[in-house]
Amino acid sequence: WHDLHENTPPGLIEMLGIPGLGPKRIKLMAEELGVSTVAELKEVALDNQIAPMKGFGKKSQQRILDGIELLSRFRARRRLDIGLRYGEAFQLKIAAIEGVHRATLAGSARRRKETIGDLDLVVSVDQEDHERVANAILNLNGIADVKGAGDSKISLILDTTIFDESFAVGHIDANVLDAIGGDDYEQLEAGGTIDAQVRLVPPHVEPFTLAYFTGSKEHNIVMRQRAIDRGLKLNEFGLIPDAKAGDLKGMEAAAFSLTVDDEAGIYSHLDLAFVPPELREDTGEIDAAANNALPNLIEVPNVLGSLHNHTTLSDGEASLEQMADTARKMGWTWLGIADHSPTLKIANGASAEDLLAQGRTIATYNRQWADEGTDFRLFHGVESDVLEGGRLDHPDEVLSELDYVVASVHAMTKWRGRDEVENTEELLRVIDRPATTVLGHPTGRILQGREGYEVDLFAVLEHMADHNEAGRLKAIELNASPYRLDLDWRLCKHAKGLGVPVAINPDAHSIRGLSDIAYGVMAARKGWLEPADTLNAMSGAELASLLNRG
Template sequence: RRRKDTIGDLDVVVAVDEDDHESVANAILNLSGIADVKGAGDSKISLILDTTIFDESFAVGHIDPNVLDAIGGDDYEQLEAGGTIDAQVRLVPPHVEPFTLAYFTGSKEHNIAMRQRAIDRGLRLNEFGLIPEAKAGDLKGMDAAVHSLTAADEAAIYAHLDLAYVPPELREDMGEVKAAETGGLPDLIETSHIRGSLHNHTTLSDGEASLEVMADTARKMGWNWLGIADHSPTLKIANGASAEDLLEQGRTIQRYNAEWAEQDVDFRLFHGVESDILEGGKLDHPDEVLAELDYVVASVHAMTKWRGRDEHENTEELLRVIDHPATTVLGHPTGRILQGREGYEVDL
């Protein structure tokens, strides 16, 4: 929920009435995709899940074998070996669920700040409730929770502490509690705010969809534009596009844009390229070809060279790339692959 780069395990909170507790627990234990049951108590079920139960958006570091070989396969064996993830399912009464959800969402630092704010108001905040100390006394856990203030959702917990609701993405104890008190929380970017995307590949290089399919899909998503940036020819493993093919793609894009403009369709394609960064900070493709494009994504792919140099050398080379008149975007600027490869040293 906090949109961290990776997760170590899963915590699932299930609100369940007492009369349904046994049937819900049994239903969970009989779900497909459970590799092992580590423990099953009244309030928590500990599982090992087979990651094949998740959809394609859940990745345990899978990399295409051809790309794996090109970028140093031995470093990535750990990714291909992954196949399970630990999960704890917590069964709680409905009136406790908002508190349990907030607690296990974290972060630890945010929870500490919230608990201190509760203490300052004579309250005890934990995964069971928000309980007046005068009523809780020596009671703990669910015994104390019977005295909790009511909260239909997480927003109500924050309201009890005189705070605006803090979205999970901001719960890091980096000033969000003070901002929630003073009305200074920022508006977060929502999926509906996204109008387009620049770093996209078609089947001209190593993409999985044609230009036409990608444009149609972007329009159906409600986007106003889409940038096409296929790989340049130096990256042969990704079927980098030649100058001739790239310019032909540009003519196709111009034709589509003209048709949409004539039909008053609020959508257009931008034509770019993901250019390999070559020796000395040069870009793939001649300058006269790059000048025909709407934009250029300059990216590092020769990781062996970049990982073999120090921070100063890499930073200076990236600065030369940024100074190139054609460069618009610096693509994946650290070379990092989550759970698989540390990036090269660079001062961003």
């Protein structure tokens, strides 16, 4: 195998990563078409040179093109949930090594970006333990390759053997799975890898290194300028008075650094409140920290329920009872059920008759819990497709029987084929529908799968704000599925400023899916949201009152 690997062009080995493409076909195309890289393979496929070959055809050629595109998306960046799974598994293994004081994820993973390029870990270790710890890291399970190992930095490629249990992506609803590549995506993820950089530093330097490699670049630039304004130099090694550092660099200059116990100490020296990692994007956090005006960010324990969840009545894999039981075990005091409407055939959308029958069942359970004194209730809704002209996918007399309606776009081919103005006007019309309570996954994007449709969400949010000011509840969804995270965190702050309530919804299609609420909270924190900015932090009684008013 080693000789074969060494004597095979790297481009041909890379082709093995294309879903459904085996070594025999790769060898055949290399010999007959002279391709030796993925780029060359794409070129001959686009030139229709593969289809005429014996045993291939147009379908095989298109599948190769689809596989190349999927591989490209897969390797560019990873979703937050996948990056965190690798990062946290690796972090735990490093933290368990004798001599390690602390191991912390840094970079975009720590800032909870929706996608992650690679992993950065900062490891605090005494100098006398440095070599032993470095060797222990290099010998951990789950390392596919070592790209470099220097005095303070180790560059690695991790694979799925980093996990103590077999890797699985879990239940994915059909609409999302189709957008990200179907079974081919699951195949890629099962054999996936991710790059990681580990930086080993002494404990007194670790807070500075952690802050530097957490970023963002833009945040760090503002922080460095603030240090310069105070006669200091801030870098990954310390916060050093100019007068003492002179021409010294690196660890030599760090000997003169102001001392800190943690990152909060760095901010304190610069007359700032501690800035949570999620906010470090240079979107106003430095000014807010200087004026003690940072938000009290929402946390998972603040969440008491969520509105957008599915059962076996449509395309969920858990019953109403199983979803309710899991929500109660999570400490929630309420749960919203919003199964799909009939137009979405792929999701087995529920008929009006079945939907109303579900409502009667929910009413029965609510009475039982109330009689027992149990602090839990279900809210009954529907995820209605947005139809032509901004109509909803049930008659008004059916919708009036529900507690709420999540209005969502699923006809993505149509919506992505139209311009921003037309799409925006259509969403404004659906928001104006009296039954519409929540605008679901407002751009329809699937991370690593497809871009959303063009829409002016500033105009949409301003329109929703007008309704709320008039006493009509119109909430925007932050879809917590790690495949979506839509509303984007960059717009959460705008919704907050306009007073538009945010509904963080896992869009759960299974009991496991309810736990995706955590990713929504990560995105909400990144978007400056506090508990009062969301519907999720309301008690069941408070939400019931608001829904009745709206």
